[in-house]
Amino acid sequence: MDGKSEDIKKDKIESMKGLFPEVFTEGKIDAEKLKFALGEDLNIQDERYVLNWAGKSEAFKVLQTQTTATLAPTPEESINFEKTHNVFIEGENLEVLKVLQKSYYGKIKMIYIDPPYNTGNDSFIYPDKFSESKDEYLKRIGDKDEEGFLLKEGLFRKNSKESGHYHSNWLSMMYPRLFLARNLMRDDGVIFVSIDDNEVHNLRMIMNEVFGEENFIGQIVWKKKTNGNNQGAIPPVHDFILSFSKNNSLLDEDNFGYPITKQYIDKNYSNPDKDLRGLWTTMDLSANHKGPHFKIINPNTGEEYFPADGRYWVFNEDEVQKRIKEGRIIFGRSGQSGPVQKVFLKEKQLRRIKPETWWDEHGMNEDGTKELSDLLGKVKVFSHSKPSVLIKNIVQISTSTSTGVSSDPDIILDFFAGSGTTAHAVLDLNKQDNGKRKFILVQLPEPCAVDSEAIKAGYKTIADICKDRIRRVIENIKDKKNLDLGFKVFKLKSSNFKIWRSDIAEDEKELTKQLDGFENPVKKEAEIDNMLWEILLKSGYDLNTKVENKKISDCQVFSVSAGELIVCLSKINVELIKGIVKQPPKKCICLDVLFSKNDQLKTNTVLQMKDAGVEFKTI
Numbered sequence: 001m002d003g004k005s006e007d008i009k010k011d012k013i014e015s016m017k018g019l020f021p022e023v024f025t026e027g028k029i030d031a032e033k034l035k036f037a038l039g040e041d042l043n044i045q046d047e048r049y050v051l052n053w054a055g056k057s058e059a060f061k062v063l064q065t066q067t068t069a070t071l072a073p074t075p076e077e078s079i080n081f082e083k084t085h086n087v088f089i090e091g092e093n094l095e096v097l098k099v100l101q102k103s104y105y106g107k108i109k110m111i112y113i114d115p116p117y118n119t120g121n122d123s124f125i126y127p128d129k130f131s132e133s134k135d136e137y138l139k140r141i142g143d144k145d146e147e148g149f150l151l152k153e154g155l156f157r158k159n160s161k162e163s164g165h166y167h168s169n170w171l172s173m174m175y176p177r178l179f180l181a182r183n184l185m186r187d188d189g190v191i192f193v194s195i196d197d198n199e200v201h202n203l204r205m206i207m208n209e210v211f212g213e214e215n216f217i218g219q220i221v222w223k224k225k226t227n228g229n230n231q232g233a234i235p236p237v238h239d240f241i242l243s244f245s246k247n248n249s250l251l252d253e254d255n256f257g258y259p260i261t262k263q264y265i266d267k268n269y270s271n272p273d274k275d276l277r278g279l280w281t282t283m284d285l286s287a288n289h290k291g292p293h294f295k296i297i298n299p300n301t302g303e304e305y306f307p308a309d310g311r312y313w314v315f316n317e318d319e320v321q322k323r324i325k326e327g328r329i330i331f332g333r334s335g336q337s338g339p340v341q342k343v344f345l346k347e348k349q350l351r352r353i354k355p356e357t358w359w360d361e362h363g364m365n366e367d368g369t370k371e372l373s374d375l376l377g378k379v380k381v382f383s384h385s386k387p388s389v390l391i392k393n394i395v396q397i398s399t400s401t402s403t404g405v406s407s408d409p410d411i412i413l414d415f416f417a418g419s420g421t422t423a424h425a426v427l428d429l430n431k432q433d434n435g436k437r438k439f440i441l442v443q444l445p446e447p448c449a450v451d452s453e454a455i456k457a458g459y460k461t462i463a464d465i466c467k468d469r470i471r472r473v474i475e476n477i478k479d480k481k482n483l484d485l486g487f488k489v490f491k492l493k494s495s496n497f498k499i500w501r502s503d504i505a506e507d508e509k510e511l512t513k514q515l516d517g518f519e520n521p522v523k524k525e526a527e528i529d530n531m532l533w534e535i536l537l538k539s540g541y542d543l544n545t546k547v548e549n550k551k552i553s554d555c556q557v558f559s560v561s562a563g564e565l566i567v568c569l570s571k572i573n574v575e576l577i578k579g580i581v582k583q584p585p586k587k588c589i590c591l592d593v594l595f596s597k598n599d600q601l602k603t604n605t606v607l608q609m610k611d612a613g614v615e616f617k618t619i
Contacts, residue, residue: 051205053168056175063176067098068499070534071490071543072527077467079474080486085409085544086423087440088470090463091492093415096442097180099492103542108184108440109410110398111191112422114386115177118170118199170199171206177415178210184413185246190217190256190398192243194386200240207244217243217251222390223360241359241394257352257397259433264353269345272333279345285329286311296320296339298331305338314341355397363387372419375472381454381465382419391425401435409436417443420466423487424473430484431477438484440543441466490543496526496534497619520593521619528569532558535567535589535619552579559585568594577605584612592618 017024024030071089075081078088089096181191191211195203208216220241228235245251258264269279285296291312295304307313313320320339323329328342368387373380399410414422426439445461448454459465467489474485498521522531536545541560548559553575558567566580568590580588588609595602595618602618609616 051209053171054165055168055172059172059175062094062172063179067095068495069095069099070493070495070530070537071096071099072493072530073533074489074491077489078487079471081488084484084486084488085438086426086484086487087438087490087543088417088423088467088487089440089442089490089492090445090467091442092444093442094177094180096492097177097184097415099537100440101180101183102540103537104184104411104440106184106186107408107411107542108181108413109186109189110395111181111185111189111413111415112193112391112394113181113191113414113416114194114418114421115174115416116170117196118167119196167199167202171202174203175206175210178206181413181415182210182246187247187250188252189246190243190251191245192241192394192398194222194239194241196239197236200242203242207242211244211246215245215248217245217248218357219243220355220357220359222362224365226364254349254351255400257354258393259396260351260353265345275327275342275344277344277346280342281345282330282333283341283343285313285315285339285341287314288312292316298336298339299324300331300335352397355393359390359393362393363389368421372421372469375469375476376457376465379453379457381448381452381457381459382462385419386421388421388424388428391421392429395422395425395429395437399435399437401430401433401437409438411438411440413440413442415442417441417466418462420469423466423470427470427473427477427483427485431479434482436484438544439487441470488543490533493530496523496531497521498523520596522591522593531569531591532567536560539565539587539589541565552576565589570594572601572605574601574604577601577608581608581612581614584614587615587617589617589619 013029016029069091071091073081074090078084178191185191193203193207204219220243222239222241223237224239225237228237265279269281271279286307288311291314293307293312294317295306296313297304315323320329323341324339329339330342331337331339364387365384367389368385369380369383371387372382372385395412399412402409412422412426417423420441420443423439423441426437429435430437443463443466445463447461448459448465454465459468470487474487477483477485532547533543536547537543545561550557550559553573555568555571555573555576557576557580558569559565560567563583563585565587566583566585566589568576568588572590572594590605595605606616
């Protein structure tokens with residue numbers, strides 16, 4: 001008892017839910033749906049099949065808002081930073097996806113993500129708006145940096161089922177991330193997303209919209225545990241994994257699936273009658289597409305056979321008789337059954353084994369939890385981590401061991417990295433088949449829960465757990481021949497350069513501060529390496545671009561991508577310009593402040609670069 005009288009409003013709403021469940025959206029009554037349910041004649045203009053939710057227009061704005069953020073290298077937390085092509089990025093994934101757009105557009109072969117499932121206990125709502133005007137800022141409490149941008153603290157909020165926009169919040173979080181992820185995919189790229197019953201219906205619809213329902217590949221049911229702990233009338237023991245391609249017409253289905261193994265051949269092919277054509281198996285002689293329909297007589301028994309209802313023979317009558325004589329159509333292995341094709345291994349172009357939609361032999365949640373605990377020293381720092389064997393199967397069916405001499409290896413992206421299972425899977429699979437696959441993982445430095453096992457084990461954030469897992473997996477791989485056993489760490493940071501913000505320059509002090517950005521755009525705390533990587537990313541170079549420190553006329557410069565680009569960040573003089581022009585690179589980028597009080601040198605530099613055919617830019 002709570003001492004309160006009957007809640008009449010609540011009773012009426014519950015009664016309506018029983019009578020008209022279809023008129024409720026996210027727990028609230030949709031007046032338009034109620035009118036439909038009562039049979040009122042409504043005239044709705046532009047009626048069409050479309051996915052809509054509260055906040056969709058804002059999600060589009062979030063998606064289209066540019067970022068000035070950058071990624072800063074952190075060699076001290078990396079392994080083999082200079083040589084490895086594996087990448088771990090610590091930072092909020094929406095901002096990271098935006099930062100990667102220019103340098104990784106159309107380069108990712110496969111994406112796997114395991115986003116929040118929206119169970120009602122997830123803390124996942126990101127503010128998704130990282131800049132605001134001064135007026136907006138004054139309406140709330142918080143800190144901002146020198147450009148007026150809010151500091152990214154308190155990124156997570158719990159999305160309770162009592163929220164009026166429970167599903168909408170989740171959709172608004174997912175939509176821009178999926179949209180930006182699609183941009184990064186190769187034309188033959190694929191994406192896999194894990195989800196459970198809470199949002200599988202909405203995920204399918206939002207992916208139909210982002211990727212096109214014609215690019216749907218399949219929906220895998222993964223058995224994640226042996227019992228549902230009596231939850232609900234039908235206890236759940238599974239998750240779903242939805243898969244879409246960027247363009248199904250460009251998806252190479254012959255190279256999609258598991259590699260052919262000796263075990264597969266031994267299981268499916270044999271030669272009991274010692275046929276000189278070698279190992280064989282049987283295949284149905286009918287198909288569901290329209291074709292010939294006639295009787296076939298078993299010569300051994302005289303019994304007549306027709307295709308099953310709705311099916312047709314794949315060959316015409318003459319071809320069938322020819323193949324019976326050649327022993328390519330048989331009547332079962334005993335000769336007493338209906339007709340089937342005899343298919344020979346040496347004649348079948350077997351390249352890959354197609355995966356099926358039911359996965360019950362790919363590890364379970366308890367395996368993932370134990371695997372991580374064992375790896376980190378019997379410490380349970382993460383609940384319900386996916387088993388690496390599950391992700392390894394996904395990677396195996398959708399990527400190649402190597403794409404050849406002239407092409408880059410397949411890149412696997414996971415921007416909800418969690419405990420780092422995807423990196424674990426890629427490293428293990430490369431060891432297994434000597435593959436060249438590379439990974440990019442993105443994980444927010446979400447603080448570990450106070451008094452958790454993770455905190456006791458010395459981990460401050462989820463990102464720390466992820467990085468340590470990758471290190472330990474690398475350490476445990478004994479055979480290191482021809483494998484990329486390293487990863488380079490980058491962290492999401494605000495720009496190294498001052499940003500002009502007219503919306504906060506409302507008084508003389510603010511205006512003076514903004515104008516200073518034109519004289520020297522470099523922030524005081526900016527480091528040369530961080531500036532270099534920001535310039536490279538925003539110029540379209542990826543995080544594995546080869547960079548060399550060089551000296552030209554006693555000036556330090558960076559030679560990028562075998563001399564294609566020269567970057568000058570510390571000093572510039574006449575001799576350096578002559579040395580650059582003498583090479584010459586395709587492009588040259590310099591800090592404008594290096595020409596301070598020497599307009600003549602800048603003018604001459606522009607002219608000399610132009611004469612040498614060098615694209616010259618200053619920052």
